[in-house]
Amino acid sequence: MAEQAHKLQMEKLHVAEALAARDNVVVRLEDAYTSVRQKAATILRLEQELECLKRASTPANTNTADVRIVSGFLATRRPHDPDPGKDESTVATRQDALAALPLPTGIPDDALQPIILPAPCSLHEFLGNTSGDVLTNHRILAQLTTYWCPEREEHGYFLTPVFKCSTNPRVATAHRWLAVDVIGQMSSPTECFYNKDGKWYYAGTYKAFRMDDLTTQEWEGLSTETTQAIVKETLAGRKNVSPQNHYETAQLYAVGALRVACIGLQCVGFSEDVYRGVLEQSRFGYWRRTTSSWTPTRTPTARSETTSDDAIPAAR
Numbered sequence: 001m002a003e004q005a006h007k008l009q010m011e012k013l014h015v016a017e018a019l020a021a022r023d024n025v026v027v028r029l030e031d032a033y034t035s036v037r038q039k040a041a042t043i044l045r046l047e048q049e050l051e052c053l054k055r056a057s058t059p060a061n062t063n064t065a066d067v068r069i070v071s072g073f074l075a076t077r078r079p080h081d082p083d084p085g086k087d088e089s090t091v092a093t094r095q096d097a098l099a100a101l102p103l104p105t106g107i108p109d110d111a112l113q114p115i116i117l118p119a120p121c122s123l124h125e126f127l128g129n130t131s132g133d134v135l136t137n138h139r140i141l142a143q144l145t146t147y148w149c150p151e152r153e154e155h156g157y158f159l160t161p162v163f164k165c166s167t168n169p170r171v172a173t174a175h176r177w178l179a180v181d182v183i184g185q186m187s188s189p190t191e192c193f194y195n196k197d198g199k200w201y202y203a204g205t206y207k208a209f210r211m212d213d214l215t216t217q218e219w220e221g222l223s224t225e226t227t228q229a230i231v232k233e234t235l236a237g238r239k240n241v242s243p244q245n246h247y248e249t250a251q252l253y254a255v256g257a258l259r260v261a262c263i264g265l266q267c268v269g270f271s272e273d274v275y276r277g278v279l280e281q282s283r284f285g286y287w288r289r290t291t292s293s294w295t296p297t298r299t300p301t302a303r304s305e306t307t308s309d310d311a312i313p314a315a316r
Contacts, residue, residue, distance in 0.1 A: 013246040018174030025175065028257060029248060035255045088216050094262065097211065098149035098156065106271045107204070109156060112275075114199040115282045118244030122192060126282065132315060135274055138186055141203070141265075143195040144229045152203065154267040157211060159230060165249070175238055182261040183208045191274050192265070202278060203270035208228045214260035219253055226254070 117126055123140055141158055148156040160182050168174040185207035195202045219227070231249045235241050253257040 006206075012267055015172050018168060018171040019064050021168070025177075028252070030276060032248075032252050032255050032310055033288065035257075036251060039255075041306055071122065076178070090212065090218060094157065094211055094267040095149055095151070098264065099151040101152065101155050101266050103152065104204075104267055106272075108269050108272075108275075112201050114201055115193070115278060117200070117233055127193070135191060135278065137188065138191040138193065139186060139206075141192055142229065143145075144226045146194060146265075156265045158265065159214060159226070159260050159263050160263060161230060161234040162213065162261050164233070164237055165235050165238040173262050181265055183210065187261070189268055191271065202275045203266045205271055207267045207268050209264045209266065211262040211264045216256045219260065235257070 011227065115126070117123065127135060127138055127140070145155060145159040147158070160180075162179060162182060163177050164180050165175050165177050168176055186206065189205050189207055192203040192206045193200055195201075222230075227250060228246070229254070231246050234249055235245060238245070249258065253260065
């Protein structure tokens with residue numbers, strides 16, 4: 001009886017924990033919705049004021065300075081603006097920081113060759129089954145959330161959630177928000193791969209460092225595909241995700257309740273062993289499907305000296 005009473009007490013504690021977590025999320029969502037409504041009301045009021053100023057028929061009734069101020073505010077706040085809220089100063093500062101980073105030696109001058117994968121095999125599967133010691137620590141950079149510096153295209157940054165939501169393993173209806181290690185394995189030199197125009201390439205060896213988080217203005221300027229990718233990553237650990245959950249999470253980002261980290265990518269080298277090894281294994285190995293992965297059936301024998309139409313310059 002004592003053991004049963006103890007188990008019952010623990011279950012009660014778990015339920016109480018789940019209810020408290022739910023209430024906390026509800027409060028945060030209420031605050032976010034209130035902020036959104038307040039901003040929407042402000043935007044509507046300013047739009048009405050601007051329309052009144054535009055309708056004024058005499059110079060005496062029109063304050064040019066006020067029109068400029070209100071127009072500038074709306075240009076950065078209206079959700080239907082084609083390029084809303086682009087924080088030029090933040091972007092410029094971030095790009096200047098990347099451009100100031102030194103370049104490593106040994107970056108190839110010739111065109112990079114794409115990695116050719118067998119039909120349904122993903123890059124993740126391929127790299128996970130690369131034989132030998134060619135590849136150890138690596139990261140695949142998502143195209144939608146990775147940006148390269150215009151002046152120094154070897155350097156760049158990627159976007160990743162600061163907080164992620166996951167389902168409580170003890171209570172399926174309870175969810176919790178936890179801060180994550182946004183740099184993770186990239187605290188040490190990491191071999192990186194990136195996608196361009198549907199093809200995968202080896203980028204080089206990179207070190208990661210944290211830059212200023214994305215601003216709410218920058219969030220508004222992201223493409224729909226990019227914001228959806230970030231929201232999807234945020235909710236990856238949550239079960240039974242609905243469109244409403246995606247919408248609510250996007251709103252939390254829009255008002256700044258959730259943050260997006262910008263992780264700088266500094267190129268510190270280019271491994272010819274990794275580059276040639278991965279290319280040779282992808283191009284000269286005959287692949288076959290096993291129970292859960294793709295593996296080569298023979299060892300590469302030679303490296304082709306011909307160039308490919310898919311080759312791109314080493315700079316991204």
